[in-house]
Amino acid sequence: MNLQVLQQLGMSERDITLYLALFQLGPSSIRDIASHTGINRGTTYEALKQMAARGLISYAPKGKRRFFRAEEPDKLLELAEEKRASLEQTIDSLKTEIIPGLHxxxxxxxxxxxxxxxxxxxxxxxxxxxxxxxGKLEEKTYSVFSTKSIRHHLYRPFPNYTAQRIKQKINVRVIALGEGGEDAEYSERKWLKTDGQVDASYIAIYPPKVAMISMASENYPVATVIESPDIARAQQVVFEALWRFL
Known part of the structure; x- marks a missing residue:
């Protein structure tokens, strides 16, 4: 039984230990609970008080002492459903108000x-x-200028990039500067002959952004990403003209 999932409900490992102890012990005093779990009384009391406020446990006086008991475990599902409803409201608010407002x-x-x-x-x-x-575009397509010498460095940190692109059914059109390159699903490739080897470089046009990747040293790639609809549009015009020519 993996009780660590209860952390998703805001319960700490200490809370989970105390909660489990109440099921094992039945109605118990703070002294007995603290002795069973090895958690000091003051900490035990504060944690039990917080869980009682959330409806996970309850207590009743017995003489001069309080005896704590765990509520039915169905309460956990109730809390999870409340959290899910709250999270759905948060997501809706992010989509409709907060993110558009920040933009x-x-x-x-x-x-x-x-x-x-x-x-x-x-x-x-x-x-x-x-x-x-x-992936958020209506037409899931982007364009690339790429040289053979950068390909090894490009996908080294993300070897399953192409598989992820295919899984999302994202199309790419590539103008390869020089020879090389492999065919894959949802991709088209044309080649532009060059005189000699072109330095390692990669330009991706994915409106409203343009990413430019090159090598700062032999084995150290660097990238610049410009977020500008106008620049992305201008780069796309150049790409489309060259694509038709090839």
Missing amino acids: HLKPEFSSGNVRFYEGDDGIEFVLKDILATV
Whole structure:
């Protein structure tokens, strides 16, 4: 019986220990509960008082002492359903009021619209951002300029990126600078011949953002993400013109 899931209801490990002890002991005094669990009386009393306020336990006087007992475990399901209802209201409020309101407060463009990321963790964040952003679009498609020399570094921190993209049915069109590249579902690829090797680079156009990834050193990728509908639109125009040409 995995009682650790009760932490999702706001119960600490100490609360769970005391709660379980009440089922094992039956109606008990603070002294007996503290002795059984090894938790000092003061802490035991405060924890029991909080659980009583939530309806998980109750107590009754017996002589000069209080005897505590656990309520029926169905109360746990009741608390979980209350929490779910509250969370659903929070999600609805985030979608309809809070997030739109915060977006409205943002200036049209600021330094916050340009973000920099470094290393494998940074590249993984950018790749996940591409999937999350494109996944919300009505037409789940984005465009990429990519060189052969960056591909090894690009997917190293997120090796199942392509599988995740396919799972979400996200389309990608790639203009490969130089040879190489593998075909996959929900993807199209065209090649642009170059004179010699092009430095490692990757540009993803996923409105309203453009991500540019390159190598700061031999094994250290860096990325710049610009969030600007105008810049993304301009990059998309260039991509579409070149795509038709190839």
